[in-house]
C-alpha cells in the first residue's frame with residue numbers, strides 16, 4: 001500500500017505536468033517523480049526493517065516545481081524576473097533535475113541520476129544493499145511463501161532477493177568515467193560538465209568487483225535443496241531465472257545472469273570510450289588497462305578456493321569476463337583504443353594460460369582448454385567468431401516503459 005500511495009502521487013505529478021526527475025533520490029528522496037527503490041534497512045537487533053521502504057508525502061523538489069509552474073503572480077509583476085528568482089533559489093538549494101534520456105541508457109554518464117536507486121553515494125549504497133541481501137538469503141526459507149503454496153513458487157520469491165543489487169549496480173557503474181552535468185543555460189551559472197573525482201571512480205569499480213565474487217554469487221545449498229521444478233499448471237515465466245538445466249532450478253545460471261549484468265554495465269563501450277578520453281586529459285586517473293587488469297586479477301585470486309561450487313562460479317565468471325573482452329576486441333563500431341586495450345589484455349591472458357600447462361583437476365583443465373580455444377578461433381577470424389550470449393536476468397522493473 002505504501003508503494004501504491006507513492007505511485008499514485010507520481011502519476012498525479014505527471015498529470016500536473018511534471019516529468020521524471022531521476023536525480024532526486026540522491027537528495028533525500030526529493031521527488032515522487034523519481035523511481036523509488038524500497039529503502040530496506042536493518043533495525044537495532046539486526047532484523048530486516050521495511051518501515052522506511054517508501055517515503056510519505058511529496059518531495060521538496062516537487063513543491064519547488066509546483067511553485068514555479070503554478071505561481072499566480074499579482075497583476076503588474078515582472079513574471080519572467082520572478083520565475084528566474086524561483087529557479088535561482090532551486091539551484092541554491094542544490095536541487096538537480098535530470099530526466100529519462102540521461103538516466104535510462106546503459107551507457108549513461110550521469111553519476112547521480114538513476115532509476116530504482118537510493119542514497120547519496122552509489123557504491124556505498126551498493127555495499128549496503130549487498131549486506132541486506134546476505135541477511136535476507138541467510139533467513140530465506142519455505143516461510144517466504146504461504147502455507148499450501150507450491151514449493152516451486154519459492155523461486156519467484158528468491159529472484160528479487162538474489163538480484164536485490166541489480167539497480168544499484170547500474171547506478172554504481174555510471175560512476176566509472178562518469179560526467180557530472182546539468183541542463184545549464186547561459187547565465188544560470190550551473191556546471192556544464194565535470195569529470196567526477198578519481199577516488200570515487202575507483203571506489204565504484206571496487207564495489208562492482210565485489211558483485212563478481214563467488215562467495216557473493218553462491219546460493220546456500222539449503223536454499224537450492226528447497227526449490228523443485230515448477231508444478232503442473234505453472235511454467236518458467238519471464239520473472240524466473242533463465243536456466244540451462246531444463247526443468248530444474250539452475251543456481252549457476254542465476255549467478256551468470258548477475259555477473260553478465262555487472263559486466264554489461266561496467267564494460268559498456270561508451271563508458272570505456274569515456275575512460276580512454278578522461279585518462280587522456282588527465283593520465284593519473286583510472287585508465288582502461290588498469291580497469292581490465294583489476295577485473296582479471298580479482299577473478300584470478302578467486303581460483304585459490306578449494307570449494308568446488310565456488311570454483312565453478314569462478315570459472316563461469318572468468319568465461320563471462322573473457323567473452324565481454326572478446327566482444328570489445330572485435331567490435332569495429334567502438335573507439336578502437338578500447339578494442340586495442342581489449343586485445344592487449346587477451347594477449348596477456350594467452351601468456352598466462354600457456355604457463356599453466358594442464359592442471360590435474362579436470363574441471364579446471366577443461367576451462368583452460370575452452371579459454372584457449374576461444375582465443376584461437378577469435379584470432380583465426382574475428383569476423384566470424386561469435387561470443388556466446390549469457391543468460392539475461394529475469395524482468396525486474398515493475399513498470400514497463402515501452403523501450
Ligand SMILES: [Zn+2]
Pocket residue numbers: 010014020
Ligand atoms: Zn512516470
